[in-house]
Amino acid sequence: MIKLAVSGANGRMGRLIIDRIATEEGMEAVASFDIRGEGVVHPEKMADTLRDRGVDVLVDFTVADAAIENAITAAQSGVNLVIGTTGFSEDDLLKLRSEIEDRVAAVISPNFSIGVNLLWRLIKDAAAVLEGYDISIIEAHHRTKIDAPSGTALRAAKVLEDMGREVDIHAIRGGDIVGDHTVIFSGIGERFEIAHHAQSRATFVNGVIRAVRWIHRRENGIYSMDDVMGWR
Ligand SMILES: NC(=O)c1ccc[n+]([C@@H]2O[C@H](COP(=O)([O-])OP(=O)(O)OC[C@H]3O[C@@H](n4cnc5c(N)ncnc54)[C@H](O)[C@@H]3O)[C@@H](O)[C@H]2O)c1
Numbered sequence: 097m098i099k100l101a102v103s104g105a106n107g108r109m110g111r112l113i114i115d116r117i118a119t120e121e122g123m124e125a126v127a128s129f130d131i132r133g134e135g136v137v138h139p140e141k142m143a144d145t146l147r148d149r150g151v152d153v154l155v156d157f158t159v160a161d162a163a164i165e166n167a168i169t170a171a172q173s174g175v176n177l178v179i180g181t182t183g184f185s186e187d188d189l190l191k192l193r194s195e196i197e198d199r200v201a202a203v204i205s206p207n208f209s210i211g212v213n214l215l216w217r218l219i220k221d222a223a224a225v226l227e228g229y230d231i232s233i234i235e236a237h238h239r240t241k242i243d244a245p246s247g248t249a250l251r252a253a254k255v256l257e258d259m260g261r262e263v264d265i266h267a268i269r270g271g272d273i274v275g276d277h278t279v280i281f282s283g284i285g286e287r288f289e290i291a292h293h294a295q296s297r298a299t300f301v302n303g304v305i306r307a308v309r310w311i312h313r314r315e316n317g318i319y320s321m322d323d324v325m326g327w328r
Pocket of ligand 1: 105130159179208
């Protein structure tokens with residue numbers, strides 16, 4: 097039985113993840129952390145709670161600053177991690193890496209949807225073929241999303257920039273849009289688009305559950321969904 101804790105347990109993602117764990121074979125949620133709401137443990141008590149309840153994996157969907165603190169606490173407690181929080185700076189990611197990679201195993205991904213992970217792969221093929229095309233990324237999310245551009249758009253841009261391509265990113269915030277990403281390659285006489293539309297947060301939850309099963313008892317280190325999917 098995999099014993100899970102969720103931080104951000106009263107948030108949109110946290111609530112869905114806890115509901116899903118209750119229906120999954122071989123795993124149970126033994127602790128919920130949040131700074132607001134009923135029935136949760138305050139993150140100040142995270143280290144003691146992780147130890148007392150024998151947590152195997154902490155899933156974090158909070159905000160960047162909180163996620164770093166939570167991840168360090170979990171790593172110091174020997175608890176593996178699945179981190180979905182976005183909005184990390186390059187420095188944040190360096191700090192996370194140095195604090196956790198020798199202590200525990202962690203999957204960190206700005207998007208747990210299988211379709212988005214495929215998009216990150218497919219745009220490499222497109223960019224290799226469509227030389228000289230202008231590349232733009234348009235992303236759209238609900239009005240309360242804090243970070244812009246999205247972690248998903250930034251990851252797509254990095255994939256393309258690492259190939260020596262220039263990329264424009266445009267972010268839209270409005271209503272209850274779950275998450276849309278379109279990568280547009282504009283040439284002379286044609287336009288090629290690769291698009292992903294998250295229709296519900298269930299797509300992220302599916303990937304999180306897959307990552308939890310994969311990271312449990314994995315060797316220490318930092319992994320991505322490419323590892324979980326067996327793509328490298
Ligand atoms: N990787 C992915 O696939 C994916 C998918 C959706 C959202 N996200 C990201 O996940 C994060 C959460 O998204 P959301 O829509 O659930 O947000 P949300 O605002 O609904 O929930 C965040 C929760 O974290 C809590 N929180 C804040 N500080 C905390 C702390 N120190 N310890 C514990 N809990 C704390 C808040 O009180 C809130 O309940 C965001 O960064 C978002 O961009 C990632």
